[in-house]
Amino acid sequence: MTETLGILGGGQLGRMLSVAASRLGYRTHIYEPGANPPAGHVADQVTTAPYEDEAALRAFAASVDVITYEFENVPTSALDLLESLKPIRPNRRALATSQDRILEKDFLNGLGIVTAPYASVTDEASLQAAIAKIGTPAILKTTRLGYDGKGQARIKEPAQAAAAWASMQGAPSVLEGFVDFTHEVSVIAARALDGSVACFDPGENVHKDGILRTTTVPAKLTPSQRSDAILIAARILNALDYVGVMGVELFVTSKGLICNEIAPRVHNSGHWTQNGCAVDQFEQHIRAVMGLPLGDGSRHSDVVMENLIGDDVLKVPAILKERHAALHLYGKGAPRPGRKMGHVNRVKP
Amino acid sequence: MTETLGILGGGQLGRMLSVAASRLGYRTHIYEPGANPPAGHVADQVTTAPYEDEAALRAFAASVDVITYEFENVPTSALDLLESLKPIRPNRRALATSQDRILEKDFLNGLGIVTAPYASVTDEASLQAAIAKIGTPAILKTTRLGYDGKGQARIKEPAQAAAAWASMQGAPSVLEGFVDFTHEVSVIAARALDGSVACFDPGENVHKDGILRTTTVPAKLTPSQRSDAILIAARILNALDYVGVMGVELFVTSKGLICNEIAPRVHNSGHWTQNGCAVDQFEQHIRAVMGLPLGDGSRHSDVVMENLIGDDVLKVPAILKERHAALHLYGKGAPRPGRKMGHVNRVKP
Numbered sequence: 001m002t003e004t005l006g007i008l009g010g011g012q013l014g015r016m017l018s019v020a021a022s023r024l025g026y027r028t029h030i031y032e033p034g035a036n037p038p039a040g041h042v043a044d045q046v047t048t049a050p051y052e053d054e055a056a057l058r059a060f061a062a063s064v065d066v067i068t069y070e071f072e073n074v075p076t077s078a079l080d081l082l083e084s085l086k087p088i089r090p091n092r093r094a095l096a097t098s099q100d101r102i103l104e105k106d107f108l109n110g111l112g113i114v115t116a117p118y119a120s121v122t123d124e125a126s127l128q129a130a131i132a133k134i135g136t137p138a139i140l141k142t143t144r145l146g147y148d149g150k151g152q153a154r155i156k157e158p159a160q161a162a163a164a165w166a167s168m169q170g171a172p173s174v175l176e177g178f179v180d181f182t183h184e185v186s187v188i189a190a191r192a193l194d195g196s197v198a199c200f201d202p203g204e205n206v207h208k209d210g211i212l213r214t215t216t217v218p219a220k221l222t223p224s225q226r227s228d229a230i231l232i233a234a235r236i237l238n239a240l241d242y243v244g245v246m247g248v249e250l251f252v253t254s255k256g257l258i259c260n261e262i263a264p265r266v267h268n269s270g271h272w273t274q275n276g277c278a279v280d281q282f283e284q285h286i287r288a289v290m291g292l293p294l295g296d297g298s299r300h301s302d303v304v305m306e307n308l309i310g311d312d313v314l315k316v317p318a319i320l321k322e323r324h325a326a327l328h329l330y331g332k333g334a335p336r337p338g339r340k341m342g343h344v345n346r347v348k349p
Numbered sequence: 350m351t352e353t354l355g356i357l358g359g360g361q362l363g364r365m366l367s368v369a370a371s372r373l374g375y376r377t378h379i380y381e382p383g384a385n386p387p388a389g390h391v392a393d394q395v396t397t398a399p400y401e402d403e404a405a406l407r408a409f410a411a412s413v414d415v416i417t418y419e420f421e422n423v424p425t426s427a428l429d430l431l432e433s434l435k436p437i438r439p440n441r442r443a444l445a446t447s448q449d450r451i452l453e454k455d456f457l458n459g460l461g462i463v464t465a466p467y468a469s470v471t472d473e474a475s476l477q478a479a480i481a482k483i484g485t486p487a488i489l490k491t492t493r494l495g496y497d498g499k500g501q502a503r504i505k506e507p508a509q510a511a512a513a514w515a516s517m518q519g520a521p522s523v524l525e526g527f528v529d530f531t532h533e534v535s536v537i538a539a540r541a542l543d544g545s546v547a548c549f550d551p552g553e554n555v556h557k558d559g560i561l562r563t564t565t566v567p568a569k570l571t572p573s574q575r576s577d578a579i580l581i582a583a584r585i586l587n588a589l590d591y592v593g594v595m596g597v598e599l600f601v602t603s604k605g606l607i608c609n610e611i612a613p614r615v616h617n618s619g620h621w622t623q624n625g626c627a628v629d630q631f632e633q634h635i636r637a638v639m640g641l642p643l644g645d646g647s648r649h650s651d652v653v654m655e656n657l658i659g660d661d662v663l664k665v666p667a668i669l670k671e672r673h674a675a676l677h678l679y680g681k682g683a684p685r686p687g688r689k690m691g692h693v694n695r696v697k698p
Contacts, residue, residue: 002680019368022391025678025691042371042391275627278675278696293669300673300698301649320642324649326627329374331351342374347627349649 002027004044005290006064006086008078010037012330012340013070013266016274018043020282026290031060038331039070051078061085068244068289070265072099072145089289090244094264097240101143101174104262111235114258117177124165130175131158137178140164142171179258181251185219188270189233190245190284190294197237198294199230200281203305205249205269211338215269215305217276221252228257236262245270245285268340272303275326275345302348313341324349351376353393354639355413355435357427359386361679361689362419362615365623367392369631375639380409387680388419400427410434417593417638419614421448421494438638439593443613446589450492450523453611460584463607466526473514479524480507486527489513491520528607530600534568537619538582539594539633539643546586547643548579549630552654554598554618560687564618564654566625570601577606585611594619594634617656617689624675624694625652651697662690673698 005021007014010032018028018039027044030037033051040046045063049056057078061067067088072095079095082088097107105115119130121140131138140153153164155175165173184207188200204219205212221229233248236259247267249260270281279287279295287294308315313335319325322344329342354370356363359381367377367388376393379386382400389395394412398405406427410416416437421444428444431437446456454464468479470489480487489502502513504524514522533556537549553568554561570578582597585608596616598609619630628636628644636643657664662684668674671693678691 002682015371019371019391022364022368022680023677025680027390027680041376041393042368044390278624278673278694287669293666295669296672298672298698300696317642320636320644323645323647324627328372331371331374331376333351345627347649349647 003065003290004029004063005286006031006060006067007039007043007070008032008067008074008082009070010034010039010043010046011070012038012332012342014039015042015330016271016282016328017068017070017266017285020280021286021290023283024286024290024292026286029060029064031057041331051075054081057081058085066289068285069095072264090242090246090264091240094240094242094246098262098264099144101141101145101176101261105174107239108236108259108262111239113232113235114256116179116258116260119175121165121168121173121175124162127161127165127173127175128158131155131161134175134177139176139178140168140173141176142168143174144172179251179253179260181253181258183220183252184260185221185229185250185252186215186267186269187229187233187248187250188245188267188273188281188284189230189237189248190281190288190297191237191242192288192294193243193291194293195238196294197234198284198297199233200270200273200277200284200297201299202226202229202250203269203272209338211307211309211340212268213307213309215272217272217299217303225252225257232257232259244288245281268307268343269305271328271343272305272345273297273299274328275347276301276303304346304348306344306346307340308342308344310335310337310339310341316342319344322346352414352639353378353412354635355380355409355416356388356392356419357381357416357423357431358419359383359388359395360419361387361681361691363388364391364679365620365631365677366417366419366615366634369629370635370639372632373635373639373641375635378409378413380406390680400424403430406430407434415638417634418444421613439591439595439613440589443589443591443595447611447613448493450490450494450525450610452492454523456588457585457608457611460588462581462584463605465528465607465609468524470514470517470522470524473511476510476514476522476524477507480504480510483524483526488525488527489517489522490525491517492523493521528600528602528609530602530607532569532601533609534570534578534599534601535564535616535618536578536582536597536599537594537616537622537630537633538579538586538597539630539637539646540586540591541637541643542592542640543642544587545643546583547633547646548582549619549622549626549633549646550648551575551578551599552618552621558687560656560658560689561617562656562658564621566621566648566652574601574606581606581608593637594630617692618654620677620692621652621654621694622646622648623677624696625650653695653697655693655695656689657691657693659684659686659688659690665691668693671695 273280552564622629
């Protein structure tokens with residue numbers, strides 16, 4: 001009997017995971033609260049139900065062999081139930097660590113990995129203390145990702161502290177010092193059930209308005225920076241006893257690499273692997289969570305990945321005619337500003 | 350609203366077509382009489398019904414924008430009905446031509462394309478006449494593919510004629526002369542709705558026991574043979590007013606290229622394109638039938654494709670550990686002798 005992988009979340013990452021699973025002969029079952037998930041177009045089964053629907057969660061778990069996820073904000077109660085029924089990979093600790101900016105930075109610093117300076121903020125007084133410690137400019141963020149859509153506030157000078165704290169609407173927050181970096185790279189790293197680790201070549205990322213725009217491989221890195229980047233990623237995965245693919249974002253500075261954040265899942269900055277490697281990040285994740293050996297992650301071609309965000313899809317007719325351009329659309333409806341509609345991998349032969 | 354492509358046939362070709370359609374943002378609906386089709390694991394909808402079920406065919410047609418097929422033996426009655434409801438691409442003429450070995454050879458010779466010598470056989474007397482014309486050794490085949498599983502008979506000398514004809518069980522047949530060729534190549538060619546044509550690099554095929562084993566690109570061809578191969582393919586597609594991908598098999602001989610057969614669909618010998626080109630044969634077919642411009646078919650990497658047939662799947666654990674090996678499994682059940690279970694594309698960086 002074919003094994004089935006359950007995927008929590010039905011967006012584009014789930015969609016590309018499902019396709020990769022099919023290449024290895026697996027079936028997939030998507031669990032997604034929202035109607036008409038992109039991943040459902042290429043899955044064997046789809047459950048449309050809220051994460052609070054215990055019966056739906058139980059039926060989902062009964063139909064799969066292993067559970068993974070494509071996004072981090074699955075409610076704890078759903079994970080508690082699912083974990084009692086089937087293995088969840090990557091594990092809960094990775095998820096908990098990455099969901100909380102303070103836990104994450106404590107964890108990284110505990111491994112000797114440099115991060116931006118940071119301090120916990122729970123009220124205006126602790127924000128003032130944090131500013132005194134870290135200085136300005138700095139940035140105030142809620143500690144938990146996607147926390148009711150509450151955002152981030154830049155603090156250029158101490159006088160802006162009160163307004164910044166007010167904008168957090170009482171949510172536990174963290175003040176982070178600015179990092180003077182030349183560019184950002186990310187390492188897409190994988191760890192198998194047997195503890196072996198494989199990393200793809202670091203990619204160089206360009207963001208605009210807080211959204212990834214392009215990833216270029218190879219990245220501008222000296223040989224020693226390149227091996228540092230990979231060693232940092234491997235240290236993180238080993239420390240978490242991680243199984244699956246993780247995205248590790250690093251700032252390149254004159255004083256070395258600084259870890260910006262980790263994402264316990266396949267990562268937008270790893271989409272280039274679809275056309276640059278025999279085994280891409282999605283298949284690598286499937287291999288890891290299904291207990292197969294990892295591919296070695298070797299790159300056979302240089303690639304520039306460009307995200308198609310919102311009206312960028314208007315470029316599709318031109319992209320279709322480009323030589324060596326591999327288009328990946330997500331089957332979403334109408335483009336909206338900031339909505340990731342697809343990406344294109346431009347391969348250098 | 351997302352457009353939906355209907356695919357007749359749910360085997361591995363339909364499966365890989367469905368994945369390619371998803372990359373371009375389309376949904377797919379698979380129509381397949383057999384239960385649990387491999388393509389159904391990665392499709393938006395699946396209809397399991399015989400080709401004689403008119404209500405199911407009508408509902409299928411109503412749910413899709415365009416219809417294509419992954420295998421040639423769809424009953425005429427089903428195609429007649431479907432064609433009255435939605436466009437079928439490639440067109441019926443291509444299908445009719447390729448389904449009948451005599452029609453096919455008449456068509457090719459009418460275009461000035463060389464084939465093996467051949468003659469129609471409808472009884473023992475016409476077989477004797479055909480042998481007198483073509484000589485021996487020769488091979489007797491039923492004119493229609495998959496005709497009740499009736500097969501082929503080699504005729505080494507005229508005395509074997511009666512037994513050969515008896516083995517055809519009365520089916521209309523064709524006698525083909527043997528061709529003295531050094532190797533076989535195939536051209537995977539595509540033609541768009543606007544009549545533009547794009548060909549992938551010819552691949553060199555090795556068969557064993559009548560089943561394709563490997564395809565290697567680039568093929569052993571002189572520059573003039575290579576352009577001959579592509580011109581032959583383009584002539585065929587233009588003459589049929591073809592829309593979609595076609596596989597054109599050619600024998601390489603000291604006297605030039607001889608056309609063996611054409612397949613009006615994506616073709617096993619084009620699987621290498623998945624890892625050698627930014628736009629593979631599956632996506633190229635989807636582009637053509639959905640009215641998009643073709644990709645140019647450029648190859649960014651050399652590839653050797655190996656089919657995994659029957660117990661070849663036992664090699665999977667070793668293949669998973671190979672560098673630059675891209676594995677494609679079809680999600681079928683137990684391996685059986687001669688059953689295509691998957692393939693591996695070995696990329697040369």
